[in-house]
Amino acid sequence: MKSAIGGVGALAVGAGGLGDQAEAATAPGPRGVDTSDELRLWYRSPAVDWEREALPIGNGALGAMVHGTLAAERLQFNEKTLWTGGPGAEGGYDHGDWTAPRPGVLADVQKQLDEQGRLDPETVAGRLGQAKRGYGAYQTFGDLYVDMQGAPEAPDASYRRDLDLRSALASVTYIHQGVRHTREFFASCPDKVLVGRLAADRKGALTCTLRYASPRSDFTATADGDRLTVRGTLEDNGLRFEAQIRVRAEGGTVTATKDGTLTVSGADSAWFVLAAGTDYADTHPGYRGADPHQRVTDTVDAAAAAGHGTLRGRHLRDHRALFERVSLDLRQTTPADVPTDQLLKQYAGGTTAADRALEALFFQYGRYLLIASSRPGSLPANLQGVWNHSTTPPWAADYHVNINLQMNYWPAEAANLAETTEPYDRFVTALLAPGEHTAKEMFGSGGWVVHNETNPYGFTGVHDWATAFWFPEAAAWLSAQLYEHYRFGGSTAYLRATAYPVLKGAARFWLDNLHTDPRDGTLVVSPSYSPEHGDFTAGAAMSQQIVHELFTNTLEAAATLGDAPAFRAELTAALGTLDPGLRIGSWGQLQEWKADLDDRNDDHRHVSHLYALHPGRQIEPGSKWAEAAKVSLTARGDGGTGWSKAWKVNFWARLRDGDHAHTMLAEQLKSSTLPNLWDTHPPFQIDGNFGATSGVVEMLLQSQYDAIEILPALPASWPAGSVRGLRARGGATIDIDWSDGKASRIALTASRTRELTVRSGLLEGGELKFRARAGRTYVWGG
Template identity: 40%
Template structure:
């Protein structure tokens, strides 16, 4: 893939108070509370650092430690039963159709394998039960977790980081008085098929993961911790390494498995783990730390944000969380935004696995929802910040997974639906299964692959790399081709519809346990996007002209969006919505975000209906749902309501729905990482949007963020927002760099001026990355609907050249 080095602009430090505050910090240890521990990771291996003085715990993960082995999970009885299931739905017998599909389409094999922990490193410090001056932090500017405290007048310090260059987790233990460091190190593991032992300076765990749902466990894993002390003595028992009277110590943690790819388990896990370890221990600690920070900051430092600060920013993180809704603490939002970027850098690196439902961090052998990939929203949400928040490399593991699913999903499309192309349902795992799993209520939903394929197309809109587009085009094309064969004509309305379909995890109140239907709104929206992406990609690459005509014909026959009797955007093709429904999934607003089919400026009636739906559903919900709502309110240009959702999210768990744990992990509850990424994305959407044919600066700025500055955001079309400064809500500085050239259309609530020629925009944007595909006029079934009122912003065109920057201010 072509490297676009011009995309990433070096940004000098600014606003010292904003950067100094980029720490999560606490006056007490985590104890045994996992969601109070602090996460470190390098995209492949990870640890949770508890900071307990008497017994430090580092809970350990490696990205490919999953149950099972290569497998497929299609039900071969599906295709023969499909016509009957479809007819039952068209006849209004949804329950009968759902029951039959549960028997004939739902998998009878694996419902997905589980992501599992490797184990826990214990560091026992005799005599450290009584301590004072305790402090622990996670510095997200450097990706280092530090714990300090005093015992008998001696200061003890622990530093932990997960290094990308060294491919190990490194722990440094030190004391302020020579000869006073003493501890015992040992490993434990919940894995039943594992052996733990100590030998010399090394602690090792070797094992193989278990079987699950009939799939034999074949992932072999190896973990090695090497303890190197400076001064003092070393003693080794069968299970522990004990250090006495040392000055300091270094611990190197290496983990690896036999996993090569979803089809291949032929690697030597011991050789891999040993190679990482032996390379790391040869380097001085100062070099290891310096190289780790440099590798991390290569990504992290691209974006800076300052929304202001206040005295409460000096409080510990847990205190700020409790008080956030009652105090003025804009810096806490900046911290939370950057924490989301920290998490994405730490759990998703090039060459690795995508972020799971819990990122890279999991302590349970049977985690919630198996900690796999839920692709009816959660996995996609994990990657919403990747491109616009200047972390495109972090997107690469997801792109690779989608390419792999586009291979495994071909068999599923053929066996279950008799269709070409490829399909994935609402869940997948390390082995790239694509058959329907879990409850029949939501398992048979054939949109997962098509939604994921949008990430491939959207990535191109940011990078403009045709070689990349050619590489991912087969997956984009295959996602659309599936619907050419799968869609069927609705005998009543004559539209082409998905049947069977569902609106994820929800059902009409008139049949609460029956989700099956045909032509659900979200299905129609995703199919529209899948076809549009394939059409655009093919035309750019000059491929498949006849197939493009077919795609266009099919797209014209999709159902339009509809506005129901309550002024809401209909969730189903029939007007079945209940205005008192407060379900966490509002999936039919996919068309508002992450798609751009609904726009206050271009489709105000649909925007009004989306606004009504959001008000009817309410604010309080699970963590990820509130994270999605931040993005929706930002797209509706309602900054105050978006901020209200952020405030609900930044509340202790259970206070306003899901909320946030002490360590700022998102709560469904339990922990799911998607809400962290959803909120980071939503904050970005409040400050800058690049869709609907324009770059919109400060589209949803709440009055509470009166003054601020953000640097380094990326916009579609290869534009970088090098600097965006505002005072009293008015832009005082806007610098945009063009890495691809072409027309830059800028929208701002206030008029702009600049050294470059600003022309009042008219007509369609000539920039090919900002082409808008019109949607069909909605069907409106109410007489009370009014278009959403939207400010008439100032819109300008600027002709840009590749590699040049353009400066603007408000008039």
């Protein structure tokens, strides 16, 4: 199709170039303009339940849950490094490494698998596992309560509580005795503080008291002047922590009390800043740094001196610079009088404009949550992002690395939030030192390893939960995200300094530890376990697919960087002998194990043997492997927990079945999403939110096979719409308009000069290969 000409600075194209299929311009395509209705969660009553109803704000390191309670506003807050366990933990800490030598035990298990084919998990755990010691858990920092004098007992029709995703501002408004009261809260990344402001539209009508509470007793709370200081030491491991709050009143006074509270009296408005920290450091083996007192003091004092308006302005600019890169218009309509919890209840599977409004909101909510829970300088998003109200959270609110941490970052690149991956990169790099020790002590090998889950203290070994303790492939899977960051951004400096050492170390581990299957001479992972069910075997499909991807990625990176030919030759030889983990079984399924052990009635939530389809790139659409994957996925059904439904959205999108991908998104919204739109396992687990956002992108844009595919899995439920700002591998930002289920306009802005391939029915022949120039925008359609 011939495009309209008239862009600024049109690029002349000669023979073998774009011909008349596109225009090129130096002016970028439209950015940051969201044509959808309000991107806002809102409710008519305060939150009673932390998990289901409170609203999250965060700046990566700090997070808070806003409840909007009338008599006593509750801000439950977290600082992501407040963890029990690790060095100094009561009972000791061993990183999960075997506490006593076990000579020959791994070889014995491999021999048994060679002879018997399979072993039950309890048997293997009894030989290779051990009880956790000093693992620890993520901790709530506590609660900041703001007791409101003269507040109403119950909300009336004037009450509204909301979270604006565009501004990352959480607000509460209500009218009482003719006075309009407003509250606004945000978590500032630039200034590293939580900020709150309370106001009344009648002079002198604001009187409130700020107090701290915690489920632990390991702290002291003192108040002096306008400052409330909380300081303590975790009893378990001696980790020092501190939080400070400073309050400023406008038109009133601030008074400190001996019981460690601050009271604002007779004010027109008041605002506060909260900073918090610990003496944790991500350095092996001690994991301790400086006392947090001076850092917290400097942070809170600088924020207080800056003033509320300055803090708010910097926060808005910072958040919008990330969030507004992407917009999604599904021709949705948000009913003005329907709060979010009711919108969720009324959701009918995507059949109405209101349903599409919820779907677009859910997509952008995942992007919001990633911005709020993963910013440079913090730990990565954990099982609950940054939010946790417990001292004993589910699964320790840790970093499960048999999918969950990886899933948190699936949308980061394609949904145009590459900056959020810095904490992930830093965390994985910090695992190398303990992971190398575990590889040496447990396996007698080089490279690095981590198993099923880990914590901020470099836990890279094992525990003894039989169905979820052994997963040495995790290091290889973790490394894949770093290589994806390179594939999207193209920085060889990043590849050399950050990604490649991680890739090479993980590859070294498997070069040293792959086992030769005596049945056919192929290299296999042994023992291997397909999460989180079945027996232990040798060469389970997921294990083989992950190692295959690792070797492929490492070889590509080594060639790009010109690494030693001997290492590349060793990798090439191993890849040639490696069992690829792809087999079609007796009922047409993609086998989960090397032997045909699959049960067509198995509906387990893990569909791990489809790793090569997503997030891998070993299975291409239309291949016999894709058809077998479809058989497996159909047999597993549309059930599962929240995160597994989200994974199935991505699977079906990769199979180019947009309608089934949309069905899974609808299932997740209908039965695995809480009123505050958090994903639930149950309980709350944030990876499902991120997986769903990734799945929506996969329906609209794919690029894993080195070609940019436009609308590869568009569902019939979205016949018309537009998306702005998605990213493709190879360094391209994509805008798409579509109608009647087909693309009507594509705009591609290149960030690198290189060859690109675009596939779309809008193009003559369906495909176009051309050399894109950095900074240019190419437009097809009108």
